[in-house]
Amino acid sequence: MGYQRTIQNEASIEGVGLHTGNRVKVRFKPAVGNSGINFVRVDLPDKPIIKAHIGNVIDLAMRPRRTSVGKQDVEVQTIEHVMASFAGLGIDNITVEIDNNELPGLDGGVGPFLEVLKAAGIKEIEEPKRFFCIREALWVEEDNASIVILPADDFKVSYTLSYDHPMLKAQYISFVMSGDNFEKEIAPSRTFCLESEAEKLRAQGLGKGANYENTLVLGESGVIKNVLRCPDEFARHKVLDLIGDLYLLGIPIKGHVIAIKSGHPLNIKLLQKIYSSYLKQQEAGIRASAYHVESGTGQLDINAIHKILPHRYPFLLVDRILELEEDKRAVGIKNVTINDQFFLGHFPQRPVMPGVLIVEAMAQVAGVLMLSKSANAGKLAYFMSMDKVKFRKTVVPGDQLRLEVEVVKLRSKTGQVRSKAIVDNQLVAEAELMFSIVEA
Numbered sequence: 001m002g003y004q005r006t007i008q009n010e011a012s013i014e015g016v017g018l019h020t021g022n023r024v025k026v027r028f029k030p031a032v033g034n035s036g037i038n039f040v041r042v043d044l045p046d047k048p049i050i051k052a053h054i055g056n057v058i059d060l061a062m063r064p065r066r067t068s069v070g071k072q073d074v075e076v077q078t079i080e081h082v083m084a085s086f087a088g089l090g091i092d093n094i095t096v097e098i099d100n101n102e103l104p105g106l107d108g109g110v111g112p113f114l115e116v117l118k119a120a121g122i123k124e125i126e127e128p129k130r131f132f133c134i135r136e137a138l139w140v141e142e143d144n145a146s147i148v149i150l151p152a153d154d155f156k157v158s159y160t161l162s163y164d165h166p167m168l169k170a171q172y173i174s175f176v177m178s179g180d181n182f183e184k185e186i187a188p189s190r191t192f193c194l195e196s197e198a199e200k201l202r203a204q205g206l207g208k209g210a211n212y213e214n215t216l217v218l219g220e221s222g223v224i225k226n227v228l229r230c231p232d233e234f235a236r237h238k239v240l241d242l243i244g245d246l247y248l249l250g251i252p253i254k255g256h257v258i259a260i261k262s263g264h265p266l267n268i269k270l271l272q273k274i275y276s277s278y279l280k281q282q283e284a285g286i287r288a289s290a291y292h293v294e295s296g297t298g299q300l301d302i303n304a305i306h307k308i309l310p311h312r313y314p315f316l317l318v319d320r321i322l323e324l325e326e327d328k329r330a331v332g333i334k335n336v337t338i339n340d341q342f343f344l345g346h347f348p349q350r351p352v353m354p355g356v357l358i359v360e361a362m363a364q365v366a367g368v369l370m371l372s373k374s375a376n377a378g379k380l381a382y383f384m385s386m387d388k389v390k391f392r393k394t395v396v397p398g399d400q401l402r403l404e405v406e407v408v409k410l411r412s413k414t415g416q417v418r419s420k421a422i423v424d425n426q427l428v429a430e431a432e433l434m435f436s437i438v439e440a
Contacts (some may be wrong), residue, residue: 002124003127006091008120015106017104019205039076040098042098080244081105084182090122092252132251134150136277147260156177157257158259161261190237193207308372309371329405336353353395363433370410386433390431392427
């Protein structure tokens with residue numbers, strides 16, 4: 001799926017915040033792989049860092065009509081445009097130093113951000129790029145607005161705009177994120193508001209940096225003191241905001257977003273659902289790291305296993321890999337001791353290892369076999385099915401489980417293995433296990 005990206009050189013831009021009116025200077029700096037997007041308030045003591053992430057989003061009731069992130073009393077407002085710029089350029093890791101509390105509004109679109117970032121150069125990092133693939137429909141709705149995301153092979157947005165204004169009735173756009181089409185189709189679109197809203201916004205302390213050049217203001221007869229860059233510029237800017245908001249997941253998404261009249265509040269509600277789904281997938285799967293084991297290298301100790309499997313005590317049930325032959329077979333060891341935590345509650349007067357944990361131990365060896373190869377770096381393996389499961393003998397403290405796994409079928413997205421658990425040359429359990437191998 002390619003590699004992560006950052007910028008080659010430092011770059012800077014300055015301007016005025018749309019809502020606060022504060023003058024601000026922004027400096028973009030390269031960042032290392034897997035560090036994400038981080039804002040640094042260089043104007044404050046200790047230069048606090050705020051990660052661009054759904055967990056740091058400020059309640060939109062406190063900062064309406066924009067998306068902001070904060071930690072304790074430190075915040076960075078109106079980040080949706082710069083986040084959309086990072087998404088459009090495929091930038092995964094970058095440090096954004098800012099000397100005030102709001103990003104600049106610039107021309108109301110993201111063209112100026114793209115210009116300075118491209119001039120800085122985009123470079124790849126030797127870390128695999130990660131995506132979150134939507135696997136089930138997620139949706140939210142509020143009043144007459146709604147937004148849903150469906151499984152898809154790429155990132156697509158279909159947006160319908162409908163306001164009570166002659167120029168804002170039933171605008172529709174469908175956009176797929178690929179190549180440089182973001183820069184051509186979405187980036188030039190500018191933020192907008194109705195003339196009837198302007199005074200209310202000013203009374204709320206908003207729009208202090210807005211003017212007729214950086215904000216499209218719609219009066220009864222059309223755009224005031226400006227002209228549209230395209231007839232559906234308003235719907236395109238809504239797509240821009242949505243792209244920026246969803247990039248706060250921390251990794252790019254593969255899914256089809258269908259939105260009707262949604263804005264920042266509904267975008268963030270959907271993002272929260274996406275994040276919950278993401279966490280469930282992370283918890284459910286056997287996740288591969290970027291660690292790769294060369295076939296035929298023989299034994300793997302516990303430190304090497306830690307680099308492949310995310311499991312830790314008390315749920316890591318493999319102590320050592322004795323044999324590993326890529327795409328063919330693996331053999332692991334589990335030393336069963338009275339100190340294993342499950343013995344505290346499973347027949348404590350006569351300790352017996354639970355059968356489901358014997359199956360889990362076999363599955364973990366299968367996980368090492370499938371996820372140690374470089375082609376599966378960063379992926380997840382999920383149970384799809386268990387078949388022909390049989391328990392033939394109890395396993396008790398003092399036993400050493402020999403866990404043998406042999407590949408039956410192995411494709412790019414699925415794997416089937418035949419597994420055995422053996423103690424003292426006697427078969428104690430066996431099963432055929434099938435896994436789904438997916439992008440993390």
